[in-house]
Amino acid sequence: MRANVWKELENYFLILLGTALMAIAIQWIFDRVGLITGGFTGLTIIIRNLTEALLPGGIPLWLTNIVLNIPIFLYSYIRFGKNYIGKTGFATILLSVWLYLIPVIDMSGDDYMLAALFGGAFTGIGMALVLKAGATTGGTDMVAAIIQSHMRHYTVVQVMQVLDAAIVILGLYVFGLRPTLYAVVSIFVSTKISDAFLEGFKTSKAAFIITNRYEEVAERLMDELDRGVTGLHAQGMYTEEKKCVLYCVVSRKEIVRVKEIVNDVDSSAFVIVSDVREVLGEGFLEYSDDF
Structure with missing residues (x-):
């Protein structure tokens, strides 16, 4: 009350x-x-x-x-x-x-x-x-x-x-x-x-990574950046091939390292980077009554 x-x-x-x-x-x-x-x-x-x-x-x-x-x-x-x-x-x-x-x-x-x-x-x-x-x-x-x-x-x-x-x-x-x-x-x-x-002023970066070597990319992202990675089940509509798309949210300064890791593992990988705001959860903003 x-x-x-x-x-x-x-x-x-x-x-x-x-x-x-x-x-x-x-x-x-x-x-x-x-x-x-x-x-x-x-x-x-x-x-x-x-x-x-x-x-x-x-x-x-x-x-x-x-x-x-x-x-x-x-x-x-x-x-x-x-x-x-x-x-x-x-x-x-x-x-x-x-x-x-x-x-x-x-x-x-x-x-x-x-x-x-x-x-x-x-x-x-x-x-x-x-x-x-x-x-x-x-x-x-x-x-x-x-x-x-x-x-x-x-x-x-x-x-x-x-x-x-x-x-x-x-x-x-x-x-x-x-x-x-x-x-x-x-x-x-x-x-x-x-x-x-x-x-919110604190912006982060979200990366969608499409690669056949997703397990190795995900392991390096989690080990080297200590960030969580989510695998999204997808299907290529042209090839009809089943794929695993990696989704990872990092700070602005870490996105450079993300691209370096992906390029090092699979130089032919497809990477999409976008801006995100107010990322709530461990490693980012903490939850409060305002959210």
Whole structure:
């Protein structure tokens, strides 16, 4: 029971920190140079810019974010129930609170590349922390889920991509081509960083080895590298010959030695090497409550 309480507290702390980083990216970087990276946050920047002529400073970002999300949350509550909203409601409100509290600072000046890189980095880390806590910040995520519930032949991701692309195109109309191109760079950076945080930074290598001398190769891999090797029963579809394919996961620096061993035993062997993330088990990452 106590472990569950601490886990929930940890999740809310992650949401607190993640939304703060996202708000910093919006207030200090994106809003200053007009980088529209999609989502309701991008829409709030567009609305603030368009209303500057009517209201000094335009409509505040935090206010627009709340106003846009209120009908979405009400509809989601009616359609999906209160369990669906959960932490996402907390994250959405908290993001608006941070946008209200964090002072406006011009962090990147007129350097669009710095804005794209650091804005993407802050957003990517912040979003990863929020997602790790089992929440989102509402916005186009929920809109996409609502639309997909009526259009089942599309996925939520597909609908969300269309919505975000439309917001980016709207940003092109409001801010011009240059900020929009750098916004694409920022989207790429934030996606890569978010994936890295969620999937883990420690990458390993997996090798599939097809050789007629599989027993000798497997023995040397186990003896010299102290790594486990799995034999997979396979059949060549051209020759219809039964084969044993060796599967072995090693660290990045050990893959060189794997290829040397295979080449030494059977220079005609066929080897496929691929990247893997978060290898759990003996010799790699240990299991924990986060996995």
